[in-house]
Amino acid sequence: MVWDRGGKNQSSLPSHVQEMAPDSTDSGHARLNELGYKQELKRDLSVLSNFAFSFSIISVLTGVTTLYNTGLTYGGPVSFVYGWLIAGCFTLLVGYSMAEICSSYPTSGGLYYWSAKLAGPHWAPFASWITGWFNIVGQWAVTTSVDFSLAQLVTVIILLSTGGKNGGGYEPSKYVVIAFHGGILLVHAILNSLPISWLSFFGQLAAAWNVLGVFVLMILIPLVATEKASAKFVFTHFNTDNGEGIGSRLYIFVLGLLMSQYTLTGYDASAHMTEETKNADKNGPKGIISSIGISIIVGWGYILGITFAVTNIPNLLSPDNDAGGYAIAEIFYQAFKNRFGSGVGESLLGMAYAFSRDGAMPFSAFWHKVNKQEVPINAVWMSAAIAFCMALTSLGSLVAFQAMVSIATIGLYIAYALPIFFRVTLARKSFRPGPFNLGRYSVVVGWIAVLWVATISVLFSLPVAYPITKETLNYTPVAVGGLLILTVASWILSARHWFRDDSQDESPVFCPKRRKLADAKEKKKEQDVNLKDVKDGNLKDVTVIVCDDKEDDEEDWLPPPPKNVNNCSKILEEDSTLKALRLKRAELASLAQSAEEVVRAVEESVRKDLSASLQSSPKSVTKEPSEPPPEREKLVISIQDKDGLKQFRVYMDDKFERLFKMYADRLKLDVKNLVFCFDGDKVSPAETPASLGMEENDIIEVHVKSS
Template identity: 80%
Template structure:
């Protein structure tokens, strides 16, 4: 975690810089799939647009499902700790209660996203302030309160080889640890999807992408370091027999206050701060989802397109908002049948989304290498180099995140990421060959500039 975050952050910034350059040239709500269409030329444009668009929108739905489901799980842990913890007879909600929490959270997010854009703008600014202030408070407070602190040697050199997953190789553990960082550093394409509702979009869109990544790298690394100095016994934090039922970060917060003050109330309050931050994250995710669904259906790419690209009197694509919330809820329903199935579904959130990020960048450095017209924000002569590094990084993480995360490999421990992402690829390409190639012509030009 400690080294993986800045490494993943650096390469994510490379991806973001390439996306920002393209966004400056094409500031539209369609974002990635519109870029792919324009950068691929007349012949390849429709297929490139179709492929990018479906990877992008399904990846976004998976992100929303995973973010809001993780909040539902955190609420369950807060209730557990507030009622005495697992070892004190606390109430542990069933998976059915957790899915009800998830549905309720999505419902609230859909309502908030049905409000005029001025309200969303206010909540967005509040979310930014809450995240930054909250992170600084927690990264200082938790290590300060904890009576047992880790040494610098532990924080910067220790690998948890006693993990019960049959993985003892330090390099392999480090590679798997990149997943957390890369999963967290997603969603910055939201700035592109909001450009049609943004002033000076050809500069502010790119600024949004880069600043989102840059601030996350710096502040997030500080948070990780602060938390890691409060960690001493990793196997216990991951044990299902601790007070938080194996929810590691909750146990860190709870034990830090319990060890000093005799109770973990302060830790529960800190978890509340985190839950509000996740709530805002899910809200913004639904915003991005709905704008992508609106733009994609505006170009006729989705079933019942005429329904999803309608806007209300406040110019909010309200049908697309509720569609996004509903599909994200349906994705989380897989958790009731199988944790493995849910994890496979959520894996699309990272790999699927990054493939959608990489496709327009790939087209920019290949098919459009000589024809790309940069906007006000551009990388100059370094654009091609930065683009290739971004594409290669996505290729590398796509392989790394398909590796097994537990041994021995059984049907319950197999990493189903290749199955989920491969299934999405097969469905997308098949639908193109069978049907879409006959009628989908790519983004519809509404206004000639």
């Protein structure tokens, strides 16, 4: 992808491998090199740090606390307890699909880069443009909503610490809330300007605090509360008294899902941090999946602990209570006040700390230009400024600001779903999985993830109150639709002219074919082709990259590339001219080989005839040489098992029976216990690569039959 204005390249997604010092021990570093990117960021993060970033951004303390009022209004305990598990299961499927793609493309570009690669050369720029803007606006909306919620929590702490609303406490105005919001953003921007090693420490500290805080609260709140809800109330009570004119239980339940789905966002941070993570093609997917799974467990425990202290839902939601209608704060206030008479400020400060920590993390996704400490200082402060401007909408209408929460959910999930959609459609056959993959279930899981995102995008755009007025209108479809219109319009009017993919011949996915290349100095010469010589038919000075030498042609089995990138070949992407030359070279070589075989056959025939004529009759007639048999076409096929890819060279017209036996013999397995699948369908030993329409480097999956 090249951003080009006035004929000058401003920035690029390079199509050729850049010079860098490879790390032979790090698979993520080597994979980044193969994708054509230079290592600019320190690769210091462990799998624990990668997990901690995503887990702290998800932050069940922040998400559940922010939207507890929403869940309590729409469905109450049933919406909490069961809605959380439903949203969690589907979110985990989205995470699995994202983890599979992350394993194949472990770059900090994350979602927009995945879309570019998976959509193919023709759609890559547009797909990347749409995905990138939905992702970044969703991140800004998350930052805005989280820090604004923290500002609201601070004002509630002030209110309760000074006596509460009913006790003459100080109730800050909306302008004071905005001022707190700006100050919080300032602190977070400063924190995010620190070196990556400091952020790693804060991320791990935040993750530990989330886990510890949840366990303390889920035990402490029910313990100190003088009035507790019964288990029957927590697991069966469905609140329909929402005061919003909605009576349908199903409608109420799906509106209550927003709390759960809003909380379970931000786990793409593990993908954005892959260029700083060791062995990112393995540890990046681990970070995504583990952060979602642990958040589901921890969040459910937090919800249960808080809900056991809920006894009077209308009182908690009333704007006339001591916390001004802030349900979580009112629960804490009543629990500690009734038990101890004071101390509510201290109890809420722990929650405030979790908010302040969490609000900083979304900035970590924006890595592009870095300073001497390898921190993207410009992106951090730009994001802080935009988040502050987005929060200004709360001065006009809290309903309009509520749309920010929905944008944070829907915008991010649309960005999550787009690369998954491209993977199960345009790249279904060409996708090359990394170390982590879903095997035969990849496409099924991907489609479920895409359909779930489409479902919640519709559900969260529905009206949340009746009758519909300008005060009760759900502005989510307006905001998301407006973002889509602006993004597409900017593409049509401007971006399509300069945001483009100059490497049209580059495969949208990595092809693990082994190549024999010259040394680094000769690479530039091999790509610097004289077009004038090509047009004139002068090919003698053109160097062509030959994929296989004679030794490879004699081998039927190709071992996987060596892990040491210092000794293995680097992959260069060929432009269309080099590809044409390579094909011409192969054709000429084939003709030359055929000519040599004809000459050898003629010479051998002449020698035999001459010998026979000397021994028998001089009237013997020399036989005409027979035509050499046509050369059978070969191709490389990869077989993927739990240990990775194993490559074999086979004939196009050869039955798979021979290939399957060769694979089983090499691994010392019984071929009868193996099942081979291509594109999700079982492959018969009687079929051939030609009958299945297979191409170079297609992958066959192998599975062991269960006994």
